[in-house]
Amino acid sequence: MTVIEPDHAASSPAAPFTAERRPSRAKTIIGWTIVAVLVLIVAMVGLRVAVTAPGARGALDPEARDDGGALALADILRDQGVEVDVRRSRAEALTAIDEDTTLVMANPYTLTDEALETLTAPAGRVVFLSTGTHLLNELGIGENATGTLPAAAPDCDVAEFARVGTIRADRLFTPADGVQACFGDAEGAAVLVDRRSTPERVVVEGTRLFGNAYLAENGNAALGLALLGQTDRVVWYVPSFADSDIEAEPVDTLGSLTPPWVTPAILLLIIAGIATAIWRGQRFGPLVAETLPVTVRASETMHGRARLTARAADAPHAGQALRDGTQRRLARRLGLAVHAGADEVADAASDRLRIPRGTLQALLAGPLPENDAALVDLARRLDELETAVDDSTHVDRSEPTTHPREAEGNT
Template sequence: MTDVAETVIPASTAERPARRARLMKIGGWVVVAAILALGTFIAGQFTVSTPVTGALDPESVGDTGSRAIAEVLRDQGVDIEVYRSREQARAALDDDTTLVLTNPATLTDDALDRLLEKADRVVFLSASAHLLEHLGLGSPAPVAPAPGAARCDVPEFAEVGTIRADRGFLPDDGVEGCFGQSDSTAVLVSEQSGTRVSVVDGIRLFSNSSLTENGNAALAVALLGQTGKVAWYVPSFDDTDIDAVTADALGDLTPPWVTPAILLLILAGGAAALWRGQRFGPLVAETLPVTVRASETMHGRARLTAKAADSSHAAQALRDGSRRRLARRLGLAVNASGDEIADAAADRLRVPRGSLQVLLDGPLPSDDSVLIAMARQLGELETAVERSAPTPGRES
């Protein structure tokens, strides 16, 4: 009896591996939670400490920034100083300084007038309808200006060349409109009480990604490089004088006990999820009973579209496929817009851009006959682009 009793494993010893396994599982969840909390903290610190620069910021090297303009002007001998305080920018103004800024939507009219009162030359790189009205310059035009030269009497624009802007203005009486026709001009120039004020939509023309197109760089030098110094003011909500009205938060509108109750429910839900999650075993890989080929899915969706007589949906699917294939053949990004693809295809095929823009980004057909014609035109366009591609060893 003694030998048999000595061979029996005590219950406490048998339970140790199971207890150790449970502790390891709990420890694993604790480690995961700690890693998530640490990652969230680091991401928050990085986000707070990283400066955020917007469109046409002269210190930004992104596609929408304008660091390239600043470097071009410095190469021309122009001294550029960037200010994020309107008072510092105002103090830096003199007769040999050009004040440059985008639409100062963060300033009141009084603060804007105070900033401009010492300026001899001012260039707005974007403007709202309110700013144009406040300065007595004009109003936004309903259509974009036609690409072309200056067509005005401003001397520094004589050698700029062709400008293609996406936004135009209608000048008021006494305001010079350049680069366009009477119905839309890209640049406004006005003399107001000894101050020369110029307005241009520079987001499309002067960003880092567009500065090398057409005469954009020459226009930037003509507008910003006429004085020895440039005071570039970057408006921001950190420098605003507009009194913000804070709306009541949800916590202000609910009883005091609601927030603790919600937190308690969240903790209880998390605990229940951990508790119930331990009852399920490991994932089991299982072979799917049916494999559906991609071609069958395509034909099925096509039959559904045909049955619903949804010509516009079918046309959009055809157009999206043609865009992707044309973008790849023209060396563009996969997500290139219809306008970009139309421009590249028109340059490749030497055909008018307007017809291609309507085909790739125009209204969708509403009946099957127009859909069939559109599909045929898209196929012909893809064939023409593919045939026009240069072959290796072929002389250009």
């Protein structure tokens, strides 16, 4: 609640208020510095995680120790006397392969069909531990089948699978004509063996069969030995994008289309914006406890409104304020009610000044001024009207009163 009092009643000073002391500037700077350092650390960690390339040890990698790696299967083969030669270069793998070697690889999606044919031609056996639709079509060995098998036995004429036992495969294949289907039937089998040509080719989806986390389940380890332990030497090729022969046309990106200086400029602007925010940022201070009511001088509100009106350059509003003030003062001097209308005040002023009624209506209730010049003229005329009414009031009170007897004597 705010109380406005006239100037003569506003002799007491404004009520005091209390406020807590704001924290020092040094503490504020230290706080903002800590926040900025934390933000930069989080941004750097997020950027590092976002741009970090996948590890060199992928799924069914014979040197990977994670759940998806195949290090356990490679160690079992070595324990059985099988030499496991890991190659990550297509050229090196090609020089290490002969007709007495088993070539093992996951789905070689990084190689073209020509490169895959060149790589597999010298081998005696080729085992694909994982596959895709394109590889199935390229090999002509079968197609994808729907459904899964809870537990599947070999059920085929392949002698090396006779002692494997049962496995549980997540992916089945429908064999092509002349291809043996094992661990399933002709509608869907987990392993396809193609002996129609040289080299012999075997396809199996081994991600959840030969991974380190699943090798000890069911007959998975025995199946891995049956597939890869038929020769004394295994060349395990690990496909990667670094060894790819696929030549793709570069795609235009926003980074490639913009000049080289755009990215550093954007980073510089971001850093400048963060620095400016820290520099200009100010923590909200504590709330100020203020005792109410607060005494405000009437002259302060008057001057404040006047300054606002002058700043807004609102001549009509200022003219109306001048008229309202003149009207109230004239009504008080003429003995009228404070809220008397403009026409009533104008008629009473006309009677006091002994001028025809209707003369002052345009001054007190006419169009408002539209510019500063008209406002100054209106203020001057209103001041002249008030002065004239004051003068007429003083004249009326100062005139002598004639006694009736003196009037009779004079007659």
